[in-house]
Amino acid sequence: MSNLFKIAVFISGTGSNLKSIIEKQPQYPYQVSLVVSNNENAKGLAIAKSHNIPTYVFKWDRNDSYLSKVHNQIKQADCQLIVLAGFMKILPKGFIDSFQNQIINIHPSLLPKYPGLHTHQRVLDKGDKFHGTTVHYVNTELDAGKIIAQSKIKIKKDDNKDTLAARLLFREHSLFPYTIYLIAQNRVKWRENELYFDQKILTQPIEMNE
Ligand code: GRF
Numbered sequence: 001m002s003n004l005f006k007i008a009v010f011i012s013g014t015g016s017n018l019k020s021i022i023e024k025q026p027q028y029p030y031q032v033s034l035v036v037s038n039n040e041n042a043k044g045l046a047i048a049k050s051h052n053i054p055t056y057v058f059k060w061d062r063n064d065s066y067l068s069k070v071h072n073q074i075k076q077a078d079c080q081l082i083v084l085a086g087f088m089k090i091l092p093k094g095f096i097d098s099f100q101n102q103i104i105n106i107h108p109s110l111l112p113k114y115p116g117l118h119t120h121q122r123v124l125d126k127g128d129k130f131h132g133t134t135v136h137y138v139n140t141e142l143d144a145g146k147i148i149a150q151s152k153i154k155i156k157k158d159d160n161k162d163t164l165a166a167r168l169l170f171r172e173h174s175l176f177p178y179t180i181y182l183i184a185q186n187r188v189k190w191r192e193n194e195l196y197f198d199q200k201i202l203t204q205p206i207e208m209n210e
Contacts, residue, residue: 004031005184008079010087011037015044017085017106020173021180022051028181034077036070038089064092071098081183084138085176093140101190103138104183106176108168110150111136115143120161120168131155133168134205135179137195146195148188149206151175175208182206 007030009018022032035048038060048055056073058066074082084105096103109119110132123131132152137145151171155164182188188197188206195202 004029005081006031006033006077006079007081007083007180007184008032008034008036008074008077009048009083009085011035011042011044011085012039012088013042013044013086015042015047015086016169017172017176018044019047021083021085021177022047022053024177024181028177028184030081030180030184033079034073036073038087044086060089064094067092067095071095074099081180083176083180090142091138096138096140101137104135104148104179105138105143105145106172107134107136107143108165108172110134110152111143111147120164123155123164124159124161129155131164131168133172133175135176146202147205148195148202149175149179149182149208151208171208174210178208179206 009021009032011018018035025031032053035045035053035055037045037055037057040057045055045057054077056070058070060066080102082099082103084103107115109123110130111134114122120131130152132150134147135149136143136147139145153167153171188195197206
């Protein structure tokens with residue numbers, strides 16, 4: 001069995017972040033061991049299959065009856081981290097509690113600004129000078145867990161929500177794999193409820209601005 005750090009990636013749609021995470025595997029010491037989706041038509045499932053990565057599709061319901069099966073899949077695949085990459089459902093508290101500090105998400109804003117949806121338009125409406133994307137740990141509040149890393153872009157005069165979305169997605173494709181790499185290398189790690197980066201308590205997001 002390989003010693004690589006195993007991750008499960010959850011998707012709901014296109015899966016461009018999943019693709020970038022998979023494609024960085026040769027240079028980063030992690031392995032995508034499972035792709036989970038609530039949407040059987042998610043394009044990202046085909047990307048996983050083309051790389052021979054096992055997939056698991058579940059049907060969302062209000063009673064959370066799918067949860068124990070998803071949980072078992074992750075345990076069987078021996079995953080140490082759950083990566084939400086365009087996963088459009090809110091995971092229930094019981095699930096988050098059972099993977100405490102083992103779930104990360106990418107959100108298209110400079111959190112704590114603009115949690116939730118329509119971030120690009122909200123940034124434009126406010127007249128902000130900068131926009132960005134954030135990788136953070138997932139807790140039971142929406143987009144509110146501990147921030148790990150961010151990538152920032154300057155907003156141009158002629159930007160609209162689509163140009164911002166495209167530029168940010170491009171940044172996400174570097175930021176997300178790099179953050180997973182830092183966790184896999186134990187350079188980002190939890191110790192007694194504090195998050196450390198390279199042995200120091202993380203007080204500011206790690207920045208990756210290229
Ligand atoms: C990204 O914009 C990400 O910030 C958000 O969902 C989108 C996922 O895109 N959480 P993709 O499916 O990875 O292409």
